[in-house]
Amino acid sequence: MLKKAILILAAVASFQGFAARKAPQFTREYGLAGCGLGSVIVGKRGGQIFAATTNNSTYNQSLGISFGTLNCVDGPVAEVAGNLDKFVIANRATLEVDTVKGQGETLAAVNQILRCQVNQNSFNQVMKKNYKQIFSNQELKANEISDNVINVILSNDDLAQTCTLG
Amino acid sequence: MMTLLKLALLVRMIKSFFRKGSSRSLFFIFLAPFLFTWTASGRDLSQDPAILEKIHQLKLGQDLQWRRLLHYKESITGGSQSQVIGKTFFLSPNGAVDSDAELLATLKILSLESEQPSDKNDLPVCLFPARKEFLKIRLGLQEQDFLKADCALFQRFLLSLQPEKVSFVFSSYFTNNPGSAFGHTLFRIHKSKKSEESGSDLLDHGIGYAASVQTDNPFIFALFGIFGGFPGEFSNLPFYYKVREYNDFESRDLWDYELNLHPDEVKMLVYHLWELGNTHFRYFFFTQNCAYHMLTSLEAAAPRFNLSAEVKPWMIPVDAINIINNQPGLVKNIKYRASMAKQFYSRFQSLEDSEKNNFLKFKKNLDTQILRENHGNQSRVKILDTAIDYIDMKNPDLLSGKKNSVSEIKQKLLVERSEIEDASQPIRIPVPMEDAPHQGHATNRWGLLGVRQDDISGLVLDFRFSLHDLLDPEPAYLKYSKLDFGRFRFFSNSSTHFKLLSADIVNLATFNPVNEIQTTPSWRLQVGARNLHSLHEDILDPFVEGGVGYSYSLNDQLIFGLFEGGAHEKIFFTQMSLGVILKPLAKLKILFEQHWGLETMSNKTFQETQVEMRWHLQPKMDLNFEYLQKDQWSRAIFGGYFFF
Numbered sequence: 001m002l003k004k005a006i007l008i009l010a011a012v013a014s015f016q017g018f019a020a021r022k023a024p025q026f027t028r029e030y031g032l033a034g035c036g037l038g039s040v041i042v043g044k045r046g047g048q049i050f051a052a053t054t055n056n057s058t059y060n061q062s063l064g065i066s067f068g069t070l071n072c073v074d075g076p077v078a079e080v081a082g083n084l085d086k087f088v089i090a091n092r093a094t095l096e097v098d099t100v101k102g103q104g105e106t107l108a109a110v111n112q113i114l115r116c117q118v119n120q121n122s123f124n125q126v127m128k129k130n131y132k133q134i135f136s137n138q139e140l141k142a143n144e145i146s147d148n149v150i151n152v153i154l155s156n157d158d159l160a161q162t163c164t165l166g
Numbered sequence: 167m168m169t170l171l172k173l174a175l176l177v178r179m180i181k182s183f184f185r186k187g188s189s190r191s192l193f194f195i196f197l198a199p200f201l202f203t204w205t206a207s208g209r210d211l212s213q214d215p216a217i218l219e220k221i222h223q224l225k226l227g228q229d230l231q232w233r234r235l236l237h238y239k240e241s242i243t244g245g246s247q248s249q250v251i252g253k254t255f256f257l258s259p260n261g262a263v264d265s266d267a268e269l270l271a272t273l274k275i276l277s278l279e280s281e282q283p284s285d286k287n288d289l290p291v292c293l294f295p296a297r298k299e300f301l302k303i304r305l306g307l308q309e310q311d312f313l314k315a316d317c318a319l320f321q322r323f324l325l326s327l328q329p330e331k332v333s334f335v336f337s338s339y340f341t342n343n344p345g346s347a348f349g350h351t352l353f354r355i356h357k358s359k360k361s362e363e364s365g366s367d368l369l370d371h372g373i374g375y376a377a378s379v380q381t382d383n384p385f386i387f388a389l390f391g392i393f394g395g396f397p398g399e400f401s402n403l404p405f406y407y408k409v410r411e412y413n414d415f416e417s418r419d420l421w422d423y424e425l426n427l428h429p430d431e432v433k434m435l436v437y438h439l440w441e442l443g444n445t446h447f448r449y450f451f452f453t454q455n456c457a458y459h460m461l462t463s464l465e466a467a468a469p470r471f472n473l474s475a476e477v478k479p480w481m482i483p484v485d486a487i488n489i490i491n492n493q494p495g496l497v498k499n500i501k502y503r504a505s506m507a508k509q510f511y512s513r514f515q516s517l518e519d520s521e522k523n524n525f526l527k528f529k530k531n532l533d534t535q536i537l538r539e540n541h542g543n544q545s546r547v548k549i550l551d552t553a554i555d556y557i558d559m560k561n562p563d564l565l566s567g568k569k570n571s572v573s574e575i576k577q578k579l580l581v582e583r584s585e586i587e588d589a590s591q592p593i594r595i596p597v598p599m600e601d602a603p604h605q606g607h608a609t610n611r612w613g614l615l616g617v618r619q620d621d622i623s624g625l626v627l628d629f630r631f632s633l634h635d636l637l638d639p640e641p642a643y644l645k646y647s648k649l650d651f652g653r654f655r656f657f658s659n660s661s662t663h664f665k666l667l668s669a670d671i672v673n674l675a676t677f678n679p680v681n682e683i684q685t686t687p688s689w690r691l692q693v694g695a696r697n698l699h700s701l702h703e704d705i706l707d708p709f710v711e712g713g714v715g716y717s718y719s720l721n722d723q724l725i726f727g728l729f730e731g732g733a734h735e736k737i738f739f740t741q742m743s744l745g746v747i748l749k750p751l752a753k754l755k756i757l758f759e760q761h762w763g764l765e766t767m768s769n770k771t772f773q774e775t776q777v778e779m780r781w782h783l784q785p786k787m788d789l790n791f792e793y794l795q796k797d798q799w800s801r802a803i804f805g806g807y808f809f810f
Contacts, residue, residue, distance in 0.1 A: 036566060036567060037407070037410055037411075037415075037565055037566035037567070038566030038567060038568065072403065072404070072407075073326050073371075073402065073403065073404065074326045074369070074404060075322065075325070075326060086404070087368075087369075087404075087406070090404070090406055090407055090410060091368070091406055091410065092567065093558070093564060093565045093567070094410070094414070094565070096580060097554055097558070097580070100554075100580045100583045100584045101551060101554075101583065101589065101590035102588075102589030102590060103589050103590045103591070103592055104592075105366050105367075105368055106366075106368065108365060108366040108368075109365070109366040109368040109369050109406070111365070112359070112365035112366060112369055113369070124589060125589070128584075128587075128589060131584045132584065135580075138569075138573075138577065
C-alpha cells in the first residue's frame with residue numbers, strides 16, 4: 001500500500017516537475033565565470049585622461065583572460081550551446097536590441113554559431129517574432145537565453161530542417 | 167640501433183603472447199613502457215651531423231627570421247638581446263643573448279623525449295609551434311622528426327580561430343578626450359567562413375598586446391607606463407569583446423586594415439602569437455607599446471616586411487598604422503566600423519523634422535509616452551530606433567548588465583519596438599576615408615620661426631613631442647581638441663645665444679560645441695613653465711592654468727567662452743576668455759582669443775589678446791603666424807611648422 005502511494009506521489013511530483021520545467025536544457029562543457037562584459041572590461045585604470053591614452057586594454061589579468069583560457073573563448077564547433085552561451089553573455093544587450101529590430105550583426109553571428117544555413121532575413125524574422133519568448137524576463141541568465149533561442153529555432157519547421165545544432 | 171632492439175623485443179613478445187601457457191599479463195606490464203617510448207621520437211636532432219652541417223651552411227642561428235622569432239633587438243652599444251622578459255620563452259640558459267645556442271636547444275628539446283618537463287601540459291613542442299615550423303621549412307624536416315604530442319590546448323586554440331586572414335585594427339578618438347587620439351591597435355584574425363556574406367566578423371578573434379596594470383593611482387600609472395614598470399602581454403578574445411569595448415562602451419570608431427599576407431605567413435603569425443601568448447615583455451608607453459609588438463610579431467611571421475626598423479625612437483599606435491599603410495602591397499583594403507555615437511547621429515540626422523521633434527520631446531525627460539503619438543508605423547520605427555540608440559550611447563554601463571533607472575526606460579522602448587512588426591532598415595554610414603587614421607598629420611612637430619618683440623628680434627625653435635594642436639590639420643584627430651605633450655620653445659639671437667622660452671609638460675583642451683543632443687562643457691588645462699615677461703628677461707616661471715566653459719559652432723566656425731583660473735609663479739589669477747576658431751578657407755584657420763583677468767592678491771586687472779593663423783601649405787608643413795599682446799608688451803612670430 002505504502003509502496004503504491006509512494007509510486008503515485010512520485011509520478012505526480014515528476015509530472016509537475018516536468019510541466020514546470022520551461023524547456024529542455026542543453027549540455028555545456030565549461031562555465032561562464034568571468035566572461036560577462038562587466039568582468040572583462042573592468043573599467044579603465046589610472047584615471048580618465050590616462051585611460052584613453054594608454055594601450056592597457058583593461059583586461060583583468062587575474063581572471064586569467066589570457067591565451068589558453070577556455071572559459072570565454074569559443075570551442076570546437078560541436079559545442080554549439082556552449083558557444084552560444086559565450087556569445088550571449090558578452091553581447092546580450094546588443095542581441096536584444098537587434099532581435100527587437102529584426103536586423104543586426106549579432107543575429108548574423110547567432111546564425112553562424114547555430115550553423116543554420118538559412119537566409120539571414122528568414123532567420124531574423126523568426127527571432128523578431130519570438131522576441132518575448134527569448135527575452136522573457138530581465139533576470140534570465142545567458143544559458144537560459146541560449147536555451148530559449150535554440151528552442152525557438154527548433155520549433156520553427158523551416159529552420160529546424162537546416163539548423164544542425166550538433 | 168635502439169629501434170632495432172625494440173623491434174626485436176616486440177616480435178618476441180607477440181610470439182610469446184600467442185604461445186600457450188605463458189604469463190601474458192606480465193609481458194604486457196613489461197611491454198607497456200616500451201611501447202610508449204617507442205611511439206615517441208627518440209632522436210636528438212641537435213646531434214645529427216647532416217642537420218648540424220646545414221645549420222652551419224645557412225648560418226641559421228643568425229638568420230633574420232630566427233632572430234625575429236626570438237625578438238632580438240640591436241642595442242646602441244652594438245650587442246643584441248631579446249626583448250622578451252619571460253624566462254620560459256628561452257630553452258637554453260643564454261637564449262636571450264645567444265641565438266645560436268637557442269637554435270640548438272630548440273632542436274634538441276623539440277625532438278628528444280627525455281628532455282621533457284614533468285608537467286606534460288607544458289611540452290615545448292606544443293608551446294613553440296612557430297619555431298617548429300621554421301625548423302621544418304629551413305632544415306627540410308618532417309612532422310615525425312619531432313616529438314609527437316597531442317597539444318590539446320594549442321589545437322583548441324587553432325580550432326577556435328580557424329585563421330584565414332589577418333587585419334590590423336585601430337580604435338580612434340572619442341569625444342571629450344584629447345588623448346584618445348593616441349589610439350589602440352590589435353589584430354583581427356579572420357575566421358574562415360563559407361562565403362563573405364554569411365556569418366559575422368564578431369566571431370573572429372582579437373589578439374592584442376597591452377600592459378598588465380594593477381594600480382588605480384594615476385601617478386604610478388604614468389610613471390610605470392613610461393618607464394617600463396608594467397609587464398606587457400598578449401591576450402586573445404573573441405572579437406565581439408573588442409567591438410563592445412571600443413565601438414559601444416567608449417564610442418570609438420574601429421578602422422580595419424586587411425593585410426595582404428600569404429597563407430603560410432598567416433599560419434606563422436598565429437603560431438607565433440601562441441608562442442608570445444605564454445610569456446611577457448616590458449611595456450613602455452612611448453616606445454614598446456601595443457603597436458610596436460604587433461609590428462615585431464608581424465615581421466617575424468612575414469620577414470619580407472621590415473616594420474620595426476621604420477619606428478622612430480618613440481612611437482604611438484597611430485604611427486604603426488602609417489608604417490603598415492606605407493609598405494607597398496601590405497594593406498589590401500580598409501573597413502570601417504562606426505562608433506555607437508556615430509550610429510546614433512546618423513539615425514538622428516535621417517529623421518524628418520516632425521520625427522526629430524518627437525524624439526527631442528522624448529529626450530527631455532525620457533518620457534516614453536510621447537513616443538506613442540500617432541506617426542504611422544514607419545515613422546515610429548525610425549523614432550524608436552533612434553531613441554534606443556540614444557539610451558545606449560548615453561548609458562554604456564547598461565551593456566554590461568548593470569541596472570539603473572534608465573534600464574526600465576530602455577525596457578519600455580524595447581517592448582514598444584517589439585510590438586511593431588516592421589523590421590528596421592540597416593543604417594548605412596559612408597566611410598569617412600578623409601578622416602582615417604593614416605590621413606592624420608605626423609605627431610612630432612618642429613618649428614622654425616622668427617620673433618619680434620618691441621626692439622628684440624631673433625629665432626624661435628619649437629619642438630613638440632606629441633600630439634595635436636587646435637590649428638593643426640584636422641583629419642584623424644578629435645576636432646577642436648588639443649594635446650601638447652612635451653612642448654618646448656627656444657629663443658636665440660646674436661646676444662642671447664640660446665635660452666628656453668617655454669616648456670609645457672601638458673597642454674590639453676577640448677571644445678565641445680553645444681547642440682540639440684549634447685551640452686558637454688568645454689575645458690582646458692596647461693601645466694608648464696613660461697617666460698611671461700619680455701624677451702629681455704631670462705626668468706622661467708612655473709605656470710598652471712585651467713578653465714571650463716561652453717562653445718558653439720555654426721558652419722564650421724567655433725565660438726567659445728571660458729572661465730579660467732591659475733597661477734604663474736606665486737601670482738594667482740582668474741580670467742574670462744572669449745574666443746573664436748575660424749576657418750575662412752579649407753587650408754586656413756584662425757584662432758582669436760581675448761582674456762580679461764584679475765590678479766587675486768593685488769586686485770590688479772589685466773588684458774591679453776592672442777591671435778594665431780595657420781596655413782596648411784603641404785601635408786607635412788604649415789605656415790604659422792602668432793601675435794600676442796599683453797599690457798606691457800607685444801610679440802609677433804612667423805615661420806613654419808614641420809610634421810614628421
